[in-house]
Amino acid sequence: MSRLLDDVVGELSRLPGVGRRTALRLAMHMLRMEVQDVELMAGAISRFRREIHYCSHCNNLSDRDICDICADExxxxxxxxxxxxxxxxxxxxxxxxxxxxxxxxxxxxxxxxxxxxxxxxxxxxxxxxxxxxxxxxxxxxxxxxxxxxxxxxxxxxxxxxxxxxxxxIARGIGFGDELDYADELTIAHALHNRRPLE
Amino acid sequence: MSRLLDDVVGELSRLPGVGRRTALRLAMHMLRMEVQDVELMAGAISRFRREIHYCSHCNNLSDRDICDICADExxxxxxxxxxxxxxxxxxxxxxxxxxxxxxxxxxxxxxxxxxxxxxxxxxxxxxxxxxxxxxxxxxxxxxxxxxxxxxxxxxxxxxxxxxxxxxxIARGIGFGDELDYADELTIAHALHNRRPLE
CATH class of the missing domain: 3.40.1360.10 (Dna Topoisomerase Vi A Subunit; Chain: A, domain 2)
Structure with a gap:
């Protein structure tokens, strides 16, 4: 129907969890966005893929050869x-x-x-x-x-x-979790690794 | 942590149904894609928003002033x-x-x-x-x-x-739909608009 629409739907549906229906919905949403906002989005995607580094020290994502965390003295x-x-x-x-x-x-x-x-x-x-x-x-x-x-x-x-x-890291029952929703392994682990009350 | 990552996550999370967590997942997926494939995606998004037309005859999306359907003799x-x-x-x-x-x-x-x-x-x-x-x-x-x-x-x-x-367009029970899952209005409508068997 429209090559431009077909292209954008085809490209977006390469993303995980995005089928052609969702891709079409995203494309229609982009039409309601300002042109410069869509340009910002496309630019951010392209720049991210082209310019991102993996930190050569810790393998974290980084804008530079060494990530901000490793570089932080x-x-x-x-x-x-x-x-x-x-x-x-x-x-x-x-x-x-x-x-x-x-x-x-x-x-x-x-x-x-x-x-x-x-x-x-x-x-x-x-x-x-x-x-x-x-x-x-x-x-x-x-x-x-x-x-x-x-x-x-x-x-x-x-x-x-x-x-x-x-x-x-400690395994146990998370804050806000109900005991009766936790699985047996987690409860057993949490019991085994019980700590003295401080 | 990384401006490039922050930017792409921020931009993607402007899309409907995409929160920061999903945006991060999409961004990480893009890292596993080839650079040229991500460029194709970003290009398709940008070109779609900049170049798409609304058909001046029927308001459908089109690559030109008149859409392919209206132009089809x-x-x-x-x-x-x-x-x-x-x-x-x-x-x-x-x-x-x-x-x-x-x-x-x-x-x-x-x-x-x-x-x-x-x-x-x-x-x-x-x-x-x-x-x-x-x-x-x-x-x-x-x-x-x-x-x-x-x-x-x-x-x-x-x-x-x-x-x-x-x-x-006709309202009624869709093919493959179960009668007991259809709502009363649809069933009433389907009964009222019953047709002679051909």
Whole structure:
């Protein structure tokens, strides 16, 4: 009907969770936006893909070779928190409770999806540790089978590094969660790891 | 953390149904796409918004001043199907059963949303009818209160035009629909408009 419309619907429906119907809805919404706002959006998409860097120190997304967190001299360089994805860094940063560095693996060991240890940025982590100065490595991976596998693999690789304290984020019942909605494994874990009341 | 990431997440989350979390997911997906594919997407968005036309005859989206349907000499120019939106044209075209022309109102009368008859392309429809040659106008609007209001308003305006047969698409039980899932109004309508078995 219209090549311009076909093109934009075709391109948008390449995005995950966006079918042709949703793509059409998004396109029609763009027609109601100002031309310069749509240009800003298209420009931001294009610039993001062309100019984004992966931090050469921690594999986080960055505008430069070294990300703002790694470049921040006020952060505690003795602690590294290992996460799966960039969005995990954002989640932890949003708490404003963590002042150490991160290491983004860029995925998780998943034989089902054909992702092995060599597909993750594990050597970079070991290199960083070999440089010295790191005293604690916190594993903050998901509790899925893949996450546990990755944690186990990392703990084995890191056990070769002397003088490193290896920890994992606490598992338990989240704030606001109901006990009767939590699964057995979580409850069992939370009971096993009970703490004295402060 | 990264201005490029912030920008693309901010821009994408302006889209309807896209929050910051979804926008981040879309952005991360774009990183896994080839650079040239993301450029194609950004280009398609920008070009669509800058270059799309509304057909000056039927208000459909078009790459040119007159849309492909209005320009198609093989279509039956004596019938006009009045629809609310561009996506309705696409739905009807997909049936490959209709060979007449369309008229896209560009909305529906909705006092709640402050949309009155003057916000719709009704005068253009009346102008087209006044040019002569149109024998039937099919109303294919939604069955909502707003759709019924718009149909009623149009039927009054069109009653002034002589020699025009005014029809509405049939309401009834859709193919594959279960009777006990249909609402009372639809069943009543389907009963009232029963047809002799052919």
């Amino acid at each position: 006020t952060r505690d360089r003795t602690i590294v928190c290992v996460v799966e994805q960039v969005k995990d860094v954002i989640s932890i940063e949003n708490t404003r409770q963590y002042r150490g560095l991160y290491h983004v693996l860029g995925g998780i060991i998943s034989p089902m999806q054909g992702i092995g240890p060599s597909d993750l940025k594990i050597d970079l982590l070991l290199d960083n540790i070999a440089q010295g100065g790191i005293k604690e490595v916190i594993l903050a991976l998901s509790t899925s089978v893949e996450g546990e596998t990755t944690s186990f693999y990392l703990s084995r690789r890191l056990s070769e590094c002397t003088g490193i304290r290896l920890t994992s | 093989t279509r039956d120019r004596t019938i006009v199907c009045v629809v609310e939106q561009v996506k309705d044209v696409i739905s009807i075209e997909n049936t490959r059963q209709y060979r007449g022309l369309y008229h896209v109102l560009g909305g529906i009368i909705s006092p709640m949303q402050g949309i009155g008859p003057s916000d719709l392309k009704i005068d253009l429809l009346l102008d087209n009818i006044a040019q002569g040659g149109i024998k039937e106008v099919i109303l294919a609007l939604s069955t909502s209160v707003e759709g019924e209001t718009t149909s009623f308003y149009l039927s009054r305006r069109l009653s002034e035009c002589t020699g025009i047969r005014l029809t509405s």
